[in-house]
Amino acid sequence: MLKHCSSFLFCLIVLISSSTLAQNSQLLNFNELSQQWNNELNQVEKELSDANLSDDRLSALRTQLLELQKKLQTIKIDLSEQQKTYQTQLTELGPPPAEGILKESKAIARKREVLNATLSETTGQVKETELIQINADNLIERLSTIRLNRFTKEIFSRSLSPLSGQAWLKASTEALEKYELQISKYQQLLADETFNSTFKSGLAYLIISLIPILILMKIIGNWLRKRYGRIAALPEPSYYEKLRAGLVLAITRTLFPMTIAIGLFILLQSGPLSSFFPAPMVKTVLSVLVMIYLVTGISRSMLAPDDPHWRLIPISTDNAAYVHKIIIGLSILFGADLILDNYFSLEKTSLEFNVIRKFLAGLLISGFLFALVIRKSIWRPDIQHNFRNEHPLKLWQRLRIIMALLVLAIPVTALAGYVAMSKLLAAQIVLTAGLYILLSTIKTLGMELIEELLDPDRQTGAKIQANLELDQDGKEILEFWIKVVFSFIMFFIGLVGVLIIWGVDSQDIMEWGYKAFLGFKIGDVTISISNIFLAIFLFAGTLLLTRVTQRTLEHRILPRTRIDKGIQHSIRAALGYVGFIIAFMAAISTLGLDLSNLAMIAGALSVGIGFGLQNVVNNFVSGLILLIERPVKVGDWVVVGDQKGHIKKINVRATEIETSDRATLFIPNSELISRPLMNWTHANQTGRLILPVQIAYGTDIQKVKAILLKTAAKHPEIQKYPEPNVLFRGYGESGLNLELRAFLFDVEKVNLVMSDLFFEIDDLFRQEGIEIPYPQRDIQLKDSDKFLQAFVDAISNNKHH
Template identity: 35%
Template sequence: MFADIRRLGLYVILALVGMGALPLAAQTPTAPPATPPSATGEPAPAGAPPARRTQWPSEKFAQQPDEAKKAEGKAEKSATPAQTKTEPSTNTPTADGTPAAAPAPTNGNGQATNGDARPAASSEKSSESEAPANTVAPTPTELPADITNGLNQAQGLESRIEALEKSVERVKGRDKELIDQLPVIEAVIADSQRLARELRPKLDDVRSQISRLGPAPDGKDIPPESATIAAQRSRLNAIAAAIDGAIKTAGLVEVRARQLSGRVQELRQDIFTRDLLRRSRSPLAPAFWEEIWRAVPSAKLQVQAITAGWWSNVLIQLPATIAVILGSFAFYAVLKLLMLRLLRGLSASQIADPGFYLKVSMAGAQAPLRAIPAIAGASALYFGLDFLGLLYLQVGYLAATILEGVIIYKVSTALARAYLRPNQPAWRVLEFDNQTARRLARLIKLIAAVYVIDLALRELIRLLYLPLPFSIVTTLTASLLLAVLFALVSRMRFPLSVDNDSSLARLRAELIRLPLLLAAVVIVVALVGGYIALARYVGNQVLMTGSAIILLLLFYLANRAIAAEPDQNPGAQAAAADPHGLSIDLRRRMAGITAVVLDSILVVVGIPVLLLSFGFSTADIGSLANRALFGFEIGGVQISLARIAIALGIFAVLLTLTRVLQRWLSETVLHPKRTDQGLSNSISTGVNYLGIGVASLAAISYAGLDITNIALVAGALSVGIGFGLQSIVNNFVSGLILLVERPIKVGDWIDVAGQGGYVRRISVRATEIETFDRASVILPNSELITGTVINYTHRNAMGRLTIPVGVNYGADPEHVISVLMDIAENSSLVAKHPAPFVAFENFGDNALEFSLRVYIIDVGKTLGTKTELRTQIVKRFAEEGIGFPFPQRDIHLRDLDGLKIVLAKLLQNRASAQQVKSDSEDEAPQT
């Protein structure tokens, strides 16, 4: 059970990221690039309802239940009066705010006019008097209904942008209302683009009809045309002019809306700078403390009144209240005991040196276990009192803030303890020594506590309408404490432990110390200068940005652990050894794909989270995402990420259909029993190239790229080939073939042109091969295409080894085969499937010749496997009494008598020498 909990721990990190990031991001100011607190957290002016900082976690305590709808309605009302001023009496606004369909006035030449009906009629009469006798001027009623609707929509867009311009000027000093205008402006931009996109095909259709009529008669070379054709020409010209005018109006509205959006951002930037650099009253002034002292009695009376009213409601429901409180604490105690039991079980692991995967999975499992009891208990208490109706008005606001603070504090401390592991260095994910891990965990707790207490005090000051000095004192104290804590963290040396060699989790101390130290200095300088808002802003930004970066870093570490799971998880390796389980190669491939998907999710989620931490509002992020997805210009080129993604999808779908067609042809029409194999391969390859070409052209066309530019590049390339670039182009094309067909790929072990090694890099001109002597061989791509290449890891990394073994002629062959098979089957480096095999090769001159043939999972471990198997063969043969033969040679001597004489002389000389030596030894003692 505990192993399953560790495995699921990786994915629980994602939930913790959301739990930790969203409440923190909710406190982030909303001005670009960030907005400071409103003048050091000033309370709302007297008489105004308290501005709700956030509606989380209960909608009950929102200032207005439908506040968002009312704000949206207010923005619509600001645009509606101008929209309804299009045409009196006939143009009644529709439900969506656009005027109803009405005839669009045009002049005799088909040009739309902006006047009322009477000037349009006079214009028609004048044009009729000037037109030839055979020309019939169209009336506005001849315009098709869809064209008339488009004209009315263009007029509505123009009215909406005028109303928005007036509304922005009216609220240019209020940041919140300026933020509310941004979605309305983006909607106008989207409607303008949609209208122009819908009208352009209609304009092309009308112009194609006009072109079919030919040039208009000029009275000289071209004879007059019939009255019917003249009437048709006039009508089509009028329709074309009307559509063109509507398209231009929509384009103009889009430009004005984008300019207005920039104007809103400039106004918000001015408000941000003004509030950020506003100096507050000095706490050293006596009048400052006198104002606080004067406000204390009234605040005390207000607190007493609120407490007395709340307590009276508690007494009315005293049994239920006591039951809720006791039930919440009992719920907390049960969860705490259960979590402690699970934590003890997880901590009792007998693994002495866990891998990176096990560390991250264990941390991901422990973090929620540490945070859930307190959060669940506090939530049960909150919602229980809320159900009894005891959380109302100021009490409800304060209780929601306290619950939010509990969640923030517990998530922060749980993540710190789970990943730093102050008391378990073997399971520590981040590679700090014991002293650093303990100090950093304590400092994170203190920072979270300061932030939560400041959060609750600010909410209390806002609810009680306390004067500005209270906010200044609270902000000054919290900012000063944060500066001290940041300085303490920056003074830590962050020594990295040397026991773990995992480089994925290493943090560079400079990336942590310098920003924190700089933030602490800026906070202190701002407080001394009286810029309290700036000090609070810097402190909050460090907390928000740091929290977002840490959470994203934990997500990244989880992704890397998932990618390393097949190699570091013992369970995965055991499952891979099972013949019915997934192979290790497949597990690695699946882990890689999963890591890529999770990294993509990390990028998609991480960018908005970082932007929120920097102070961007949701409207700003939505606008940026809309422009990034649906079009932005770089150097006059329109780029749309959405169109690019769809184009890639089209390419993938067509490529998949090509593969399906290839398989169908191979199994039916081009079956080896019916068609020559060479012809079958040629047709299949041709279908493949044709499918790739069609898919590429379709994707390029949908992405909006001009194919004529590709033709120009191809023409220039052909000219270059004619001037002597044949070899370069040959290598270039060969490189493309290598990258597409992938006969070799980076990391493969190959032999080519007498050179063997690993492929390190494949470029469009040459391929780099690293030999086993660590030398780099640069090989032109054309040699890899035209020459013979041996690739040991083309399909997979599995390979076969053959170890020749010779034994004495007196050995039992069956016994030898049994011993060799036993050695291979007990080796951890030998694959079980396909099974090892021993062959009796030959009767040699000096030995019985056998060969041990085994398969290994990684061909790169060939030498190590051979060494281990040969060592075991020597040991087992010695134990089993099987001997290794030695070479036998027969020597034939031609002059045997002469050899005897020589040997006799040698023996005689040796005997004489020994006699002389013994005589000299006997004489030595006498002298």
């Protein structure tokens, strides 16, 4: 026994020591990592102090800091999870017993001690990680400030004025020298036998390889154009058909040059030819060629200068051809400028040459843009081709004025010596306009697709509307919110694109997005876009699953059971409430909100609810009582006050009742609980019919009774037991009052049965000569003798006259 106890103690000591060593090694590992991170930040800070640090090195340091930030965030999340785990374990152990109470076991005390020490160390690691994150954030902000200052200095720095004659002389001389040098290089290249043989063999191999690919693309392009392109049989195509055909034509027209460009790039960068052609230059030239083809194809597809029926932009044919030529010229000019920038970045050039070259490029671009601005008719949408609701005319005119001012600023800033600013304005205006056109096209296409998908006349729209149980108003609301979300996404993409075009670093935007996605703190509250979207997704997904489950129960499962329809409705409604509660709790837990805080908020709001929302809460609770106690259920025929009808739906606030006039009556649920209510069909569908009959005095009452009983016995909706009976209700002013009383199988048919009985009774009374009385009135005149005597005297006087 002692031997086993010693073995157990030895194992226990080994486990405790191993866990302690593991904790120490983990702590040692974190200490090494933190020291490494601090050294890395110190090195970055030292490099940032160098005023001659290159832009490439700044970008590399920024990438390094961003990667470090991601590592720190990941480690911080892991440490925070460990911290929560240790805190939960301590909470489960509870506080140590007070003095004077039975002591706890040594194992529990040791475990509490270890957990407290581990929690303390983990908390310290979390704090230290946060401090390192703050230092990294400060360095990133410092680096961004340095880059912004450099960019601002470059843009607003004044160089040589293009008006200088010496600058033009030196630039033209240098351009001529470079041209002659380049011609000499190409002549030498063409005289090289190795290059010629290699290039000819490679070109032949490329042609042989591209022929089947081009044939296949030709077949695919023809099929796409035939199926989705411009169909001559459509005299007035819809906007969606125009947009689809334009995109197909633009893509098919770009397939050939893109394929050839890829083949040439592979050829020129393969084997010995790569030494003759620098890869960046080849890539730039071929990319520019593809870009020119693509821009030309998109412009021709949207403007359709040769086919106005397929034009997407509401302008006249002359203006469409005019704008198309300007777009082609701008694309060629931009492509050439990009090639020259890439080429001269590999060559040493003088300041005068760069200034004159950039001035000429900006001047040409401003000339094309000015030609676009100066033509007023372009900025006035053609009424005959106004396919969609365009912006107001005033907005287009204001946009034209703003663009004219920006275009005018291009040559003015260049002549003033701010050549970099001039070149920036020229490029950014064109790129911003291109981005606007692209996003507007995508947005329009998206809106058309949303309308088509939700169109109830189409199969997809009908299924969506049926599955979600949407009426016309619900469909319009869903379509509206989908369009709002899509428009917000397009706006966000456009905003990011404009920021990038106008100089904001893409890494800065990615950093902002990364922080917003993972979460940022405002005070003690952490806001995370990822958690918000996940919460919305879980909430909407759970509600959608609940709705699908409700529809499955309502249409497939419950109808095959013998459960009453009212109980089926209660089950469906209860499932909806449960699903909403689960969805709400899932969303709250995903957002990471403390439920105790929500309880405090709910307690504070209860006062407001007690005063301001008393009726709403009263109706909601009453609705739950109606669903649980079920004094009324869907399908019951009820009478509330002077209103009666069938219950169609029990909602959260009010109950819908359909009257016999097919009008919908909304009665608050609290009214159905607090006021007297007659439910004709609560237990079953049977009910009593009371039919009043009046006959003339002197009629054989027994004969009438037999007729009434015979008529009731023949009607199929009247029960045989209890038997119908006739009551003598007394003497009326005009006749004898009788009542035919009978029980119906379905009380909802009482009006129809009464009508049938009245028709039958009236027919039998006519056959038997039974009189149905009408109101009789006896008129008595006071002092009638005096009135007659006066009347006689008046007549006699008339005779004497």
